[in-house]
Amino acid sequence: MTPLPLTATLRLQFHREFTFDDALPLIPYFRKLGISHIYASPLLASTPGSMHGYDTVDCQLIDPDRGGIEGLRRLVSSLREEGMGLILDIVPNHMGLGADNRWWMDVLRHGQKSAYAQHFDIDWTPSEPSLHGRVLLPFLGAPLADILTSGDLKVDFDSASNTAQLTYGEQRYPLSPESEARLLADIRAPSGQVLYPGFLNSEPGKALLSRLTTLLDPHSKSGRARMSALLDEQHYRLAWWRVAGDLINWRRFFDVTSLVALRMDRRDVFDDAHRLVFELYREGLIDGLRVDHVDGLARPAEYCSRLRARLDALQRERPTELRGQAPFFIEKILQKNEILPLEWPVTGTTGYDFLEQVDLLLHDPKGEEPITALWSEIGSADFETVEHVARHEKLDTSFTGEFAALTALLVQEFPQGRDLTRQAIGSALRALLTVFPVYRSYFADGGDSGADFRAIDRARHEAAQILPPWQHEVLDQICQYLADARIDTTERQEILERFEHLTAPLTAKAGEDTAFYRYARLLSRNDVGCSPARFAAPASAFHAMNKERLSHHPLALLTTATHDHKRGEDGRTRLMVLSEADARWPDTARSWAQQTESDLEKTSHGPSPVAADRYFIFQTLISSWPLHESEWSAYPERLDDYLTKALREAGERTSWSNPDEAYEEACLSFARSCASGAFKPTIAAYLAKIGPAAALNSLSQALLRMTSPGVPDLYQGRECWDFSLVDPDNRRPVDYPAHEAMLAQAIVFDEACANWKDGRVKQALVETVLTDRMDRPALYESSVYLPLIPEGPLAEHFVAFERESPVGACLVIAPRLTLSLSPDEGLRVSHAALRETTIPAKGSWRSLLHDDFYHEGGPLSLGYLIGRAPLDFLIRRA
Structure with missing residues (x-):
């Protein structure tokens, strides 16, 4: 079959319990769903029994647990029969330790x-x-x-x-x-x-x-x-x-x-580590790459250029029908106002940046003040302060040796005297690391972009705020030294590499692995790629980022669920509803705290969860509460495992290195009692109130992911509802037979809304949009992006845009701030003000979600959505 262009990827986690052969019978289902490429977790040999593959032990062998090279050939042969391809996740930064390496x-x-x-x-x-x-x-x-x-x-x-x-x-x-x-x-x-x-x-x-x-x-x-x-x-x-x-x-x-870093900047190491990967590409067994943790490399730009050059050189040796340029994506966290370096020859990021953009869009900015006030009553300061404290802790524990080594190198470079002591240099360096605003700079890679200088300058300015005035001079000297390319010495190169190898893990461990578990203002804002300090953003910001991506990286991946997410994409959309005034979340949370406080006083004979942890648990229950009775038997154990990890990652009252099992048990017991005791009906009633609005948020999020500039990535099984928690919970087996059975029923979107809890409504949306992407790839790859600004009384509740090209056009209408639209149990809205709310769409359109709707020219009134789920995907009529 003629190979499909890259239109949509499906991430699969391969391991000993889900091998290549287990995926074979699912390929027709994935193809019918609208997937063009499987996006595989790492497949090189990893530590025996590894469930994730990020602990490679042999770069020149396909993992036997996953099916070995022959199993991979069987998988790819089946994919080719459907016209599909394979993108491989590789791990150039590190390997797993042990006797198998x-x-x-x-x-x-x-x-x-x-x-x-x-x-x-x-x-x-x-x-x-x-x-x-x-x-x-x-x-x-x-x-x-x-x-x-x-x-x-x-x-x-x-x-x-x-x-x-x-x-x-x-x-x-x-x-x-x-x-x-x-x-x-x-x-x-x-x-x-x-x-x-x-x-x-x-x-x-x-x-x-x-x-x-x-x-x-x-x-x-x-x-x-x-x-x-x-x-x-x-x-x-x-x-x-x-x-x-x-x-x-x-x-x-x-x-x-258990993971040791590789010297990927050395050409011999690059060659040894990629030999099999390049052979797989040359043979036609893979079509592109996903590069894990690119910021861990000493010289990411050099690495990306070398990788692109080798892939391009191998194109002519591939099977004739597979000689298009290989896409390769890099896993990179982009902080606020940070962009992917344009000189890197990559297809784009893996999509954490899009997760942040759509997440900000679907929160109500009006909720920031009351929810911040609520958190200030029970939590610890603002996110920036929480993160800075966590960075100090990590410098004093996890990265003590790295910090001391970097300080020693700087001491050797600077003239010693009474006014420039080792202590002064260490203090200034610590302050700089505490406030560094991005994962890393790229000076060691020969970078001289304005972004690097801005990052250093911003860090210098913020570090000066926490240092006494007499230490500002040494701070300035360190920053000038790091940014001064005229100092072309081996010593400076080593210092730059050590500095950049420290800022990235320090940011990650102190941020997403610590502060994200301490700062619980609203947990839907605490996910990989997100900044919890930001609460919401207007539709104009979302449109601006879409246009920028289309201009620079039109095939970047777009994701809202990954193997790394802190909570499932549909769990986050439940929490998004709490930002709306109609959810009355601050009052609800205070009421729940009072009710459970009295219960704790009656039953507690040991430690009790502090208020901040109870608040964290309430949000965890909301985000992960099962939809179906059949899911309840496994829920208590899932909850226990997650909360144990969350409490230890937070590291405030218990930790991995010094666990307080009595306190942990108090928290777990509290969560279990909320989920199964007398308080259970209270939470269930609240979820019933916000459930339809949360489902609309989920559908809106999915629709925007599939239609915004870029390539939508679907994490395994997330064509249906996803209320998972952090790994390993988010890597549980998917009930594919049930998903296949639903797809076979072919219930259309409108009909599926009535029974939305079974997940078919989300699957129908995914199938509809991805099928159109597969049928008209040129529309999404090279179209013009036209933001459409809604007008009328419900304008702030919708985001809309057109994608337009010579081969056709599509119109996207997605709801936001959905609770005040008052959706019913069938996700239908009956808000009369929809009639006065319009989209400035031109031309004639046909809905692919609401089969009986056609629009003939002029502004499009949203009155046609009365009695329906208020989102749509329309195509221009010839």
Whole structure:
């Protein structure tokens, strides 16, 4: 079949419980839904059992758990039969650690002499002398002295590699060849024969093991000393996990010590890591790429240019019918007023920026003041303050070593004196990192754009507000040094890379992984790509961003649900309704707090959830409350898992490193009682009140995602309702048989509104719009975008625009601030003021959602939506 152009992607999470072969029978369903390309989670070999694939252990192998290379070929063959393609998520920034990563194990065995010693971002000469030429491995559950005494650290033999190794639980660490030879000599082992098959079960082998046990006996002083000496001979240093933040001398993914960063700026590393990916592209097994965490790379612009050049060069070697330019998307968080660097040769972002734009559009700005006042009664300050506090905490815990190393390098660069001390430099640097306004700058990549200078200048100005005046001069010197390209030295390049490798993970860990769980003003604003400090934005801002995207990245992905989201896209739209005055959320929340406070006083014999956590729980219940009775059996466990993670990520009264299980249980018990006890009818009644409006928000969000400039991305199963919570909850299996059965019934949009809770109404909308995109790809790829400004009494409740090209046009009408439109249980509105509300549309139009409606020229009155769900997708009549 002729390959389809890129019109819509479907993200699938492949793992051992959902393999390539599991996806095969679903391909016709995806095609009928209107999907042109499957967008696959990482498929290179990852840590055995990994459910996500972001912990690659072998860049040159398709993961056996997911089906291996032959399974991938079967999948792609089936996709090609439907004219569909495959986009692959790749992870160039880091790899997973462990015995299955042969590159890493080779580094541990041979140290700096390893062929892969420069593949990983390791500092072989850190400030800690004991780590010179060694890799810190902070994976012990207790201090090393205790481990040596307990005997949990052992030496055994690996018959697969014919080598001796250290073992600690399930962990395996190779011995250096030199120490291994000495150890074997000490136990009088026959050289080169130790591990022939069956040897260790023979009498000589048993005698060997007995001598080894005696030599390293943890119960004897000499045994512990010999084990300690053996450890000192290795190219790594085993340590207690709690010292990771202080001493780590290799770059991690954020602060995750199971993921080690790659030196992707080195051409040999780039080639080794992408060899299989390029072969898959050359062969025609993939059609494009999604690049994970591009801001983790030392030089993202260089990487993107190199990747684009290699893909373009391989085009002529691909099957003839597949020689169009490969799209590739980058995962990047864009902060307020930040744009994707235009010189990067990428197709666009993965769409978190669109999630933010549509989210802001669907909140009522009038709700900001009363809801902020509510939060100020129970919560902790404004978001900026909460985030700054979290950054300080992370600098003092997760990133202590990185901060100290960067400070030391700056100290070496600046002249020392009584007025420019290490302490002064550290204080100024800390202030700069605390307020840095974007994930990172790109000076280390040769960047000299105005955006980089503006970011540094803004950070300098804000840092000056929190530093005493006598430290402003050192702050200015640091900022000038970072931004001054005339200082072309190796030392400055290293400082820039370390600075940019620190701002990105610091922003992420302090923001979306900490502050997002502390600042609960309105949780629909706390998602990946969003800034909770912003509450709402007008339709004009939404139109402006759509026009900018069409101008610069017309095929960028658009998403509202991902494997990373904090809560499902339809859970967020429930919370959006709370921003409207008619929802009476501040009064409702205060009433709920009073009712549950009295219940807590009657039943509590231990710690009780603080007010802010109860408020967080109320919103969590609203966003995730099941629609169907069949979902209730799994809900308590899902709620427990989520709240445990949320409380520990917040890190205020419990944490991952120091859990307070009594407080956690108090919160979980409170949530369970709200969801199943006497208070359950109160929440259910409130949800029944806002449910239809929330559903309209969801449909509006889906319609805007599918029709705005860009390529809509549908996260697995989200063609129906999505009230999931953060991972792993958002990666639960999808009930595809039920989805297929609904699609087969072919119930049209208007009819599906009556039973909207079954999800068919959303699926029908997706099918209708994506089918039109597939039938008329040129309209969406290269059309003019025309904002249409509604007029009349309900003008603020609608956003509208046209997409127009020589091949046709479409007209989009999407509702917002939906609660005051008073939709009924069938999502119908009967607001008389719709008749006086008009859209300045020209020409003749036919609705694809409301089959009996045609419009013949002149302004379009929205009166035709009375008695219907108030959104529409129309096409121009010939």
